[in-house]
Amino acid sequence: MESGQRFSLFRYAAPHLFYPLAGRLAPWFAAAAVILTLVGLYLGFFVAPTDAVQGEVYRVIFIHVPAAWMSMFIYLIMAFWSAVGVVFNTRLSAMMAQALAPTGAMFCFVALWTGALWGRPTWGAYWVWDARLTSQLLLLFLYFGFIALTRAIEDPRRADRAGAILALVGAVNVPIIYFSVKWWNTLHQGASVSLTKAPSMATTMLMAMLVMALASWAYTIAVVLWRVRPLILERERHTEWVGDVLETAEGRA
Amino acid sequence: MLSVFLEVLRRDLLLAWRNRADVLVTLAFFTIVACLFPFGVGAEPNLLRTIAPGVLWVAALLATLLSLHRVFSQDHADGVLEQLLLSPEPTVLWVLAKVLAHWLTTAVPLIVAAPALALLFDMTQSATEVLILSLLLGTPILSLLGGVGAALTLGLRGGGMLLALLVLPLFVPILIFGAGAVDAYLAGTGATAHLMLLGGGSLGALALAPWACAAALRIAVE
Amino acid sequence: MNWQSWSDFWSMGGAAFFVWGSYGVTFALIALELVVVLRRRKQVVHRLQRLRQAMKASARRKEIQQ
Numbered sequence: 039m040e041s042g043q044r045f046s047l048f049r050y051a052a053p054h055l056f057y058p059l060a061g062r063l064a065p066w067f068a069a070a071a072v073i074l075t076l077v078g079l080y081l082g083f084f085v086a087p088t089d090a091v092q093g094e095v096y097r098v099i100f101i102h103v104p105a106a107w108m109s110m111f112i113y114l115i116m117a118f119w120s121a122v123g124v125v126f127n128t129r130l131s132a133m134m135a136q137a138l139a140p141t142g143a144m145f146c147f148v149a150l151w152t153g154a155l156w157g158r159p160t161w162g163a164y165w166v167w168d169a170r171l172t173s174q175l176l177l178l179f180l181y182f183g184f185i186a187l188t189r190a191i192e193d194p195r196r197a198d199r200a201g202a203i204l205a206l207v208g209a210v211n212v213p214i215i216y217f218s219v220k221w222w223n224t225l226h227q228g229a230s231v232s233l234t235k236a237p238s239m240a241t242t243m244l245m246a247m248l249v250m251a252l253a254s255w256a257y258t259i260a261v262v263l264w265r266v267r268p269l270i271l272e273r274e275r276h277t278e279w280v281g282d283v284l285e286t287a288e289g290r291a
Numbered sequence: 292m293l294s295v296f297l298e299v300l301r302r303d304l305l306l307a308w309r310n311r312a313d314v315l316v317t318l319a320f321f322t323i324v325a326c327l328f329p330f331g332v333g334a335e336p337n338l339l340r341t342i343a344p345g346v347l348w349v350a351a352l353l354a355t356l357l358s359l360h361r362v363f364s365q366d367h368a369d370g371v372l373e374q375l376l377l378s379p380e381p382t383v384l385w386v387l388a389k390v391l392a393h394w395l396t397t398a399v400p401l402i403v404a405a406p407a408l409a410l411l412f413d414m415t416q417s418a419t420e421v422l423i424l425s426l427l428l429g430t431p432i433l434s435l436l437g438g439v440g441a442a443l444t445l446g447l448r449g450g451g452m453l454l455a456l457l458v459l460p461l462f463v464p465i466l467i468f469g470a471g472a473v474d475a476y477l478a479g480t481g482a483t484a485h486l487m488l489l490g491g492g493s494l495g496a497l498a499l500a501p502w503a504c505a506a507a508l509r510i511a512v513e
Numbered sequence: 514m515n516w517q518s519w520s521d522f523w524s525m526g527g528a529a530f531f532v533w534g535s536y537g538v539t540f541a542l543i544a545l546e547l548v549v550v551l552r553r554r555k556q557v558v559h560r561l562q563r564l565r566q567a568m569k570a571s572a573r574r575k576e577i578q579q
Contacts (some may be wrong), residue, residue, distance in 0.1 A: 083522070084515060094526035098535045105539070124506075144542055152535040159531055179460040186456055190447050199510045200443050204457065207439055207503055211461050214492075218464035222471060257543065265550045268557035275561050284562050 051128045053270045054279040060263040060270075067260035074253035081246035089243075098156040099243070104251040106149035106170070108258060109177060110212075112142030116184070117209035120202035132198030133273065135205060136188050137266040141258055143181035149174055169223040173216045180208045194273060295380040296388045303392030306365070313361065318400050321354040325408045336413050343412035344422055344473035348466050350408075351401050351426060352433065356455055356462075358397040359437040362389055363508065367445055373512055382505035390438045390501070398430035418473055421482050425472040428489040429465045435493075435500035436461050442507035465492065 082100040089096040116135045123131035153171050154164040187204055191197035274280050328346045366372040409419040440458040444450040472485035516522040525532045
């Protein structure tokens with residue numbers, strides 16, 4: 039890879055350089071995630087005051103909102119890596135997209151689950167066909183579709199590229215889905231239930247939420263790096279450097 | 292250039308004519324799905340009139356979904372697809388011809404049959420007209436997006452279920468605006484906005500989907 | 514301080530089920546994901562090592578036969 043030498047940014051696009059880098063970085067991000075989570079939970083449960091309207095239930099917000107953000111960001115990042123893979127034909131970017139998908143689906147499910155548990159005491163129902171909840175549900179289906187498609191294709195190169203196209207088509211459709219659902223929601227339901235009117239939040243509440251959002255970023259980066267490592271090993275198993283990695287692992291064991 | 296388009300279109304229509312039983316089965320499926328709803332929710336005329344646009348749109352969606360595998364699978368099996376991909380003609384062009392052939396052989400029969408089903412649901416004539424218009428503007432998106440899904444799942448085990456999982460979430464906006472057009476007309480707010488959005492969606496899909504479809508086909512056949 | 518006592522904390526003003534149900538499931542899923550991801554790495558390394566040894570062994574056998 040001559041071009042890999044010239045651009046320092048693209049240097050780590052080479053799997054044999056990225057693999058050890060990922061292994062070195064992941065524990066730091068995991069540690070950051072643990073510390074940020076502890077700080078966020080402390081802020082959320084002990085510093086942030088009780089909400090005047092909702093009482094203590096609102097404390098679900100500290101995971102609900104970061105999870106919802108994360109699930110959307112991860113889809114965007116997947117689409118970004120897919121576009122990079124399509125344009126520059128790099129192998130690593132498709133692996134990154136596939137390593138991101140399960141975590142995105144997990145956060146998507148967490149957002150739905152916490153939304154339902156939060157909704158029961160505040161709206162009186164576990165599920166309402168609210169625009170945000172509904173588009174979140176459709177996003178979960180998009181994640182499932184991506185995971186199912188990339189797992190169903192045995193040839194890894196075809197899986198990479200088919201997944202990339204699906205992620206890009208999905209990314210074009212996500213805003214369309216969101217706005218159509220919002221439109222549909224305003225036509226079919228009055229403003230009786232709505233998440234859009236966020237309660238005015240105290241600064242400490244906002245702080246706790248932001249810290250938790252950072253924690254979920256750190257967690258996502260750590261777990262994705264950990265997930266992409268074995269993917270790289272499998273894809274590159276015929277190369278010499280994977281042989282070296284396996285031998286040193288044997289020596290340690 | 293245009294000759295490829297016409298040639299592929301002619302060939303696909305001819306094949307569809309030879310296998311016209313397939314087209315009829317799709318049509319029968321559409322009818323049966325729509326007819327199931329009164330058994331499920333009761334035959335109260337007011338209720339039926341309210342759910343009719345949604346039911347007919349969902350039935351059209353599912354019928355399209357079941358017919359999607361026809362777009363490429365036969366050509367994939369007998370090697371025509373490979374030939375077409377190797378030919379110097381622009382892929383997007385003949386992909387478009389195939390999608391158009393799919394639309395003509397599945398969506399158009401559904402649209403022709405829809406007024407009869409609308410009668411079963413006691414829809415008024417003017418509401419039926421809006422429904423037909425929404426189907427005319429919306430079903431091209433189904434064929435175009437569905438074509439991408441069909442190309443992505445070409446030749447995969449369990450491709451049918453996978454195709455449904457990939458494509459149905461993307462169909463939701465079309466369902467919303469398609470059925471919403473009739474609802475808006477009945478509510479007196481006018482269906483123009485919905486129909487324009489459907490038409491705009493069709494144009495957008497027409498501009499983007501063939502490229503994605505062509506790329507997916509190249510990946511599948513390689 | 515928001516809470517008079519630990520039992521006050523755990524009861525969450527009567528919303529214990531909703532709050533702890535949310536946090537519990539979230540952290541359970543995160544733990545599950547971590548277990549799956551870390552175990553997968555070990556499995557892959559083991560499998561590839563065995564594959565490598567099998568390949569080495571067959572290569573040696575061929576050498577001896579020659």
